[in-house]
Amino acid sequence: MFEPFLCLLLGLVAALCAYRAMISKHLLPSALYLACVSAMTSILLYMLGASEVAMIELSVGAGLVTVLLVYALSVVGEDTYDPTSIIPKPLAFLLVTVIALIAGGMAYSSATQPSISGDVLLAEVLWKNRALDVWVQVALIFSGVMGVLGLLSEQVQTRQTQKSAHRNTAEGLAVYAEQEARV
Amino acid sequence: MTLTILNAVLFSVVLLLAVGFYGLLITRNLIKIVVVLQTLVKAAIMALVLAGNTSGNPGLGQSAAATVLVADTVVAVVALALAVQVRRRAGTLDIARISTLRG
Amino acid sequence: MAGILIGFVIGIPWLGAVALWLTRDRNSSLQHALAVGFSVAAGIASLALIPFASARTVIDLPMGRYFGNLTFTADGLAVTLTAIACVVGSLAVIFSVDYMHGEAQLGRFYAFVLLFIGAMTGLLLSGNLLFMFFFWEITALCSYALISFYNDDPKAVAGGIKALIMTQVGGVGLLAGALITYAALGSYQVADLLAQAGTMPANLLTLAAFGFLLAAAAKSAQFPFHTWLPDAMEAPTPISALIHAATMVNAGVYLLARFYPAFEQVPGWKMAVTAVGLVSALITAFMALTATDLKRALAYSTVSQLGYMVYAIGVGGVFASQFHLLSHAVFKALLFLAAGAVIHATGTREMARMGALGKQMPFVRNVFILGALALAGLPILNGFWSKELILEAGLSAGPQWAYDGMLLGAGMTAFYTLRMTWLVFFGTARETFHVHDAGRAMKVSLGLLAAGTLTTWLLAGPMSETLHGTLPFHSIHSLSLFGLAEEIFTAPATYLALMVVAVGLVIFWMVRHQATTWRENSQKSGAGNWMTILSRESFGFDWLNRQVAGRTVQFASVLQKTQTGILSWNVVGILSAFLAILLYLVWSVK
Numbered sequence: 001m002f003e004p005f006l007c008l009l010l011g012l013v014a015a016l017c018a019y020r021a022m023i024s025k026h027l028l029p030s031a032l033y034l035a036c037v038s039a040m041t042s043i044l045l046y047m048l049g050a051s052e053v054a055m056i057e058l059s060v061g062a063g064l065v066t067v068l069l070v071y072a073l074s075v076v077g078e079d080t081y082d083p084t085s086i087i088p089k090p091l092a093f094l095l096v097t098v099i100a101l102i103a104g105g106m107a108y109s110s111a112t113q114p115s116i117s118g119d120v121l122l123a124e125v126l127w128k129n130r131a132l133d134v135w136v137q138v139a140l141i142f143s144g145v146m147g148v149l150g151l152l153s154e155q156v157q158t159r160q161t162q163k164s165a166h167r168n169t170a171e172g173l174a175v176y177a178e179q180e181a182r183v
Numbered sequence: 184m185t186l187t188i189l190n191a192v193l194f195s196v197v198l199l200l201a202v203g204f205y206g207l208l209i210t211r212n213l214i215k216i217v218v219v220l221q222t223l224v225k226a227a228i229m230a231l232v233l234a235g236n237t238s239g240n241p242g243l244g245q246s247a248a249a250t251v252l253v254a255d256t257v258v259a260v261v262a263l264a265l266a267v268q269v270r271r272r273a274g275t276l277d278i279a280r281i282s283t284l285r286g
Numbered sequence: 287m288a289g290i291l292i293g294f295v296i297g298i299p300w301l302g303a304v305a306l307w308l309t310r311d312r313n314s315s316l317q318h319a320l321a322v323g324f325s326v327a328a329g330i331a332s333l334a335l336i337p338f339a340s341a342r343t344v345i346d347l348p349m350g351r352y353f354g355n356l357t358f359t360a361d362g363l364a365v366t367l368t369a370i371a372c373v374v375g376s377l378a379v380i381f382s383v384d385y386m387h388g389e390a391q392l393g394r395f396y397a398f399v400l401l402f403i404g405a406m407t408g409l410l411l412s413g414n415l416l417f418m419f420f421f422w423e424i425t426a427l428c429s430y431a432l433i434s435f436y437n438d439d440p441k442a443v444a445g446g447i448k449a450l451i452m453t454q455v456g457g458v459g460l461l462a463g464a465l466i467t468y469a470a471l472g473s474y475q476v477a478d479l480l481a482q483a484g485t486m487p488a489n490l491l492t493l494a495a496f497g498f499l500l501a502a503a504a505k506s507a508q509f510p511f512h513t514w515l516p517d518a519m520e521a522p523t524p525i526s527a528l529i530h531a532a533t534m535v536n537a538g539v540y541l542l543a544r545f546y547p548a549f550e551q552v553p554g555w556k557m558a559v560t561a562v563g564l565v566s567a568l569i570t571a572f573m574a575l576t577a578t579d580l581k582r583a584l585a586y587s588t589v590s591q592l593g594y595m596v597y598a599i600g601v602g603g604v605f606a607s608q609f610h611l612l613s614h615a616v617f618k619a620l621l622f623l624a625a626g627a628v629i630h631a632t633g634t635r636e637m638a639r640m641g642a643l644g645k646q647m648p649f650v651r652n653v654f655i656l657g658a659l660a661l662a663g664l665p666i667l668n669g670f671w672s673k674e675l676i677l678e679a680g681l682s683a684g685p686q687w688a689y690d691g692m693l694l695g696a697g698m699t700a701f702y703t704l705r706m707t708w709l710v711f712f713g714t715a716r717e718t719f720h721v722h723d724a725g726r727a728m729k730v731s732l733g734l735l736a737a738g739t740l741t742t743w744l745l746a747g748p749m750s751e752t753l754h755g756t757l758p759f760h761s762i763h764s765l766s767l768f769g770l771a772e773e774i775f776t777a778p779a780t781y782l783a784l785m786v787v788a789v790g791l792v793i794f795w796m797v798r799h800q801a802t803t804w805r806e807n808s809q810k811s812g813a814g815n816w817m818t819i820l821s822r823e824s825f826g827f828d829w830l831n832r833q834v835a836g837r838t839v840q841f842a843s844v845l846q847k848t849q850t851g852i853l854s855w856n857v858v859g860i861l862s863a864f865l866a867i868l869l870y871l872v873w874s875v876k
Contacts, residue, residue, distance in 0.1 A: 100198075
């Protein structure tokens with residue numbers, strides 16, 4: 001009878017981390033809080049019996065994505081921006097609360113039914129029944145690799161494009177000078 | 184009303200979704216939006232596994248969750264690459280200022 | 287084999303479109319060569335497809351539950367029109383080598399032309415209504431892009447938008463017809479619709495029938511949508527010849543012919559088709575009497591001739607309409623390309639400024655006269671045979687008043703054709719142009735089309751044989767060439783029609799000095815004043831069409847305001863929709 005409370009606790013911690021990630025003024029803490037969310041999710045997935053998915057989640061969600069985020073931050077630098085929201089916050093809050101209540105209420109009835117636990121062989125399902133998914137994933141990973149290359153190769157061509165892109169705007173010039181100085 | 188693992192996870196899912204949606208609504212920084220999207224997807228993955236368990240088809244739920252996980256990681260990577268590009272060319276990550284750019 | 291050839295006639299032009307898009311305007315002679323190569327290859331493939339015509343479905347690819355199978359059927363109707371599209375397409379491309387010489391952005395031009403040819407053949411060969419709609423929309427897109435090819439000219443852009451909106455109205459009709467068919471029969475296959483139309487509920491069948499009629503009228507620029515075609519004349523002339531005379535505008539007629547057996551029994555449908563054809567033919571023939579813009583005059587005559595084809599389908603003469611379609615595609619492409627040669631040489635489209643050009647451009651003059659005589663319907667050119675066939679079908683099966691109207695139209699056709707020829711090539715020179723005769727590439731396409739104008743009527747026998755053999759639902763009797771000749775020369779209607787044509791020519795000759803001064807848009811009084819007033823606004827329908835186009839554009843700009851480009855508001859929209867769905871679910875469960 002201990003496990004459900006652990007689950008609830010993990011979920012609360014995850015939501016809290018997600019909230020901190022959202023409101024944090026700087027981007028780096030945001031990325032770290034996201035890694036926390038990912039870790040909590042991973043444990044929750046494990047407790048649901050999805051150990052393989054939990055492993056992937058931990059390594060990709062907490063590992064790879066965090067690394068990429070931190071890398072991207074190091075490329076663009078900390079950005080100052082206006083923290084005020086474009087749409088009124090009460091409206092956002094109201095909309096989200098109503099949706100969460102309705103969706104939660106609707107799902108509640110189905111989630112109380114007892115789960116049928118048996119031997120779950122993810123590999124078997126994945127390779128036999130959902131073989132198409134695997135191929136889609138291969139294609140996706142390939143495009144992800146292309147994306148990473150795009151992110152990395154930035155450094156090389158940026159000198160040229162920056163000069164041409166910002167030539168005409170004073171603001172652009174300022175940004176450019178700032179970056180030059182940093183380099 | 185008894186607390187089981189299942190409805191505890193459901194509660195977490197709804198909470199995470201709510202925080203994610205709220206974040207999506209009020210966030211103005213492009214990279215932050217990627218972060219918020221990530222939290223939303225975590226909730227979606229948990230919901231998929233949960234649905235697999237409650238519908239008696241756990242393998243299917245997990246394989247769908249794995250696919251979503253891969254897809255979402257790729258989305259994050261590409262979105263980050265785009266955000267870096269936008270920062271370089273527009274000089275800002277603020278979506279309100281980006282949207283006023285033309286051409 | 288037929289499957290491979292179908293793949294070729296759709297695939298080769300699209301491959302060419304991609305190749306030309308990638309050339310990036312670095313080497314214009316390479317672009318010309320590539321375009322000619324791809325289009326001629328497609329033309330050869332389309333001709334090779336003709337012997338394989340059959341009612342059988344050749345390609346059948348499953349596309350999932352909701353779209354039905356992607357099927358292609360190369361029956362007689364489809365292969366004939368495919369051959370027209372690809373062959374006239376390749377001739378228009380060859381013509382463009384001279385006409386578009388030295389123009390910028392050739393890659394965009396040729397890419398859209400080839401994309402169009404591929405989409406047109408796809409539209410003709412497709413056996414699935416949904417994919418037919420898909421190809422239909424691609425042709426509309428290409429038409430728009432090519433009308434607005436000179437996109438720094440506001441008139442060209444406006445003409446393109448107008449054509450796009452008008453043909454979209456038709457697209458809605460086609461889509462509605464396809465969806466109704468699916469709802470009633472559970473299938474998107476054309477063959478199923480033709481076979482089981484009788485089992486559909488009568489009201490649904492009527493809706494589908496008039497949906498297809500709407501689509502056909504909009505695409506073929508028939509009444510009341512007939513004003514977009516003249517405005518589409520801002521396109522480069524080879525485009526006018528290919529898309530707005532020989533192929534795309536025929537798609538509407540093709541649609542009516544294709545589904546004629548399904549809708550034949552719908553009460554009022556045949557009468558509506560007849561009336562649309564008659565009104566279009568007469569209104570635009572009248573407009574052509576006063577037009578002074580060479581290409582607009584040709585455009586009016588195109589609508590008028592398309593009206594003849596629609597009329598023919600309305601009175602049950604499917605073969606007559608398709609035969610006239612073949613003749614018209616050849617001689618109208620010839621007329622447009624010859625006009626293109628004149629416009630290219632003089633730099634103007636105003637016939638009021640031309641005159642006596644015949645001496646300087648003898649080759650162009652000769653082929654233009656040939657095309658004009660075919661348009662007027664004089665023996666033994668191809669236009670004569672097909673027009674007589676239509677009139678005969680109308681006399682034997684259609685209402686008498688419609689026949690009388692079409693006869694009058696034939697006389698007006700002869701009148702405006704002669705007026706056009708006279709204004710451009712004869713009479714007195716109103717301005718001096720230092721012109722040269724057509725270039726080599728132009729001469730090749732003009733010569734081939736002129737040869738076609740003289741000879742395509744010889745194909746009547748094999749064509750009717752093919753249609754008879756491969757269209758199980760149409761009752762087309764096969765007709766040998768001698769049978770055709772006998773039918774036409776023994777019918778008194780022929781001599782009546784010829785007499786009307788002769789009267790039209792004679793009247794022009796008597797009033798030629800006044801007729802050459804009639805102006806489409808002039809304000810000054812004088813001869814033809816009442817005609818000018820009537821035709822100034824296309825009998826007021828120009829106003830109607832402008833309203834439709836204008837309102838659509840206004841509506842679009844209102845919608846545009848909802849696109850702030852600010853992500854947060856978009857998310858609000860998404861979440862609101864999500865909330866609405868949730869509420870609906872909650873409500874529907876209870």
